[in-house]
Amino acid sequence: MSHHDVLVVGAGVAGLTAAVRLAQSGARVRVLAKGVGATHLGGGTIDVLGYAPERVDRPGEALAAFAAAHPAHPYARVGAQRVEAALEWFKAVVAGSPLAPYAYTGSLDENHLLPTAIGVPKPSALVPITMAGGDLRTVTEVLAVGFRGLKDYHPALLADGLRRTMPSVTARAIELHLPVEGRAEFNALALARAFDQRDFRRTVIEELTSQVHFGEVVAFPAALGIAAPHEVWSDLEQGLGRPVFEVPTLPPSVPGMRVFAILHGALRRAGGRSVVNNVVIGAEHERGRVSALRVRVGLREERHSADWVVLATGGFASGGIELASDWTARETALGLPVAGVPQPGSPRFDPRYFAAHPMARAGVAVDGRLRPVGSSGEPVFENVLVAGATLAGAEPWKEKCGDGLSLSTGHMAAELVLAETTTTQEAIA
Secondary structure, rough: OOOEEEEEOOHHHHHHHHHHHHHHOOOOOEEEOOOHHHHHHOOOOHHHHOOOOOOOOHHHHHHHHHHOOOOOOOHHOOOOOHHHHHHHHHHHHHHHHHHHOEEEEEOOOOOOOOOOOOOOOEEEOOOEEHHOOOOOOOOOOEEEEOOOOOOOOHHHHHHHHHHOOOOOEEEEEEEEEEOEEEOOEEEEHHHHHHHHOHHHHHHHHHHHOOOOOOOOOEEOOOOOOOOOHHHHHHHHHHHHOOOOEEEOOOOOOOOHHHHHHHHHHHHHOOOOOEEOOEEEEEEEEEEEEEEEEEEEOOOOOEEEEEEEEEEEOOOOOOOOOOOOOOOOEEEOOOOOEOOOOOOOOOOOOOOOOOOOOHHHOOOEEEEEOOOOOOOOOOOOOOOOOEEEEHHHOOHHHHHOHHHHHHHHHHHHHHHHHHHHHHHHHHHHH
16 A cells, blocks of 8 residues: 555646645645546636626635625635635746746736637636737737637637627638648647647648738637647747637637646656546545545555545536435545535526526535535544535636636645644654
């Protein structure tokens, strides 16, 4: 049985953030994960707080009032200062990665307002520099560029959505007919690999040069390179003589893949390790502390011991929390109590899609140190911290706070472990 200082369960933004921060400080860290997490599904922006319930322009100013109005929300545990520290840490990790000078820009001061693939503006605190040029607060004319074989992205839909939701923006669309990897149809990742090739970029520039109008900002699907995104983006801007920006597509998410590659690479360089196809199925514990995790690897079971465990397996969408046929919910890795599930006979969902659904805020409740608590409010395990979408009290899809919540709680979990470890070492000394 192997032993580590910290076992992190889950390889999404929350889990990898906690793991990287811990490994950077010298902790022996191992990430156990079923797969690569939700990074490959999300748009790659760090949305801290977009709606509360009206659109938020200044998330830093809004966080305190939001936390006060939602005391069960994870942000009430984190606080604006920790959120800001996590954002600055993340920007530094990206800036120091092999993808540099690819970087993220933004802060808690203001939300960018970026278009989605259907032209709806979405507020985001941190965005890749390859997306920042699409900030609809300053853009007035957009040329939406698509590719005939990319079936998950329709430039005419983007342009029409922009005209409907942003009357101040003039938008039009064109579609290029270019071969990508010899396929009639392809996804965003295949297009990103094509953009990594200089000859493909030159062809795109040649096709567009005579079609771009002065004053237009050029929108591409978020596939401007997977290995060298900054180079691809810079070449297009220079070749077209116009600002260029990426618009998120349906999965697979190329910007999300970049986030995963950056964090995973940072973990490896810091001495940590991540393994997939490792499903945590239970824990051994005594006197309120987890001593080891039981892990299913294929058809066999392994045990890993650790001083600390950070649980970041996600919520219902990723299987971190499951809902049984009798409407009872369970946390699947450690069997932690799940809070926020409506009582039998109570409404669970609202028939209106965009309404507040009672089931939406279900998850693992925690104390101020992110330790899971039971119905009495007492910690279940002293050495287990919970981060990310597993936490109770948030509606990330409605509040537009998903990756911001994962990043800040993952970073906070690491800081708490490091502080506890330092205190223990000082006491022993």
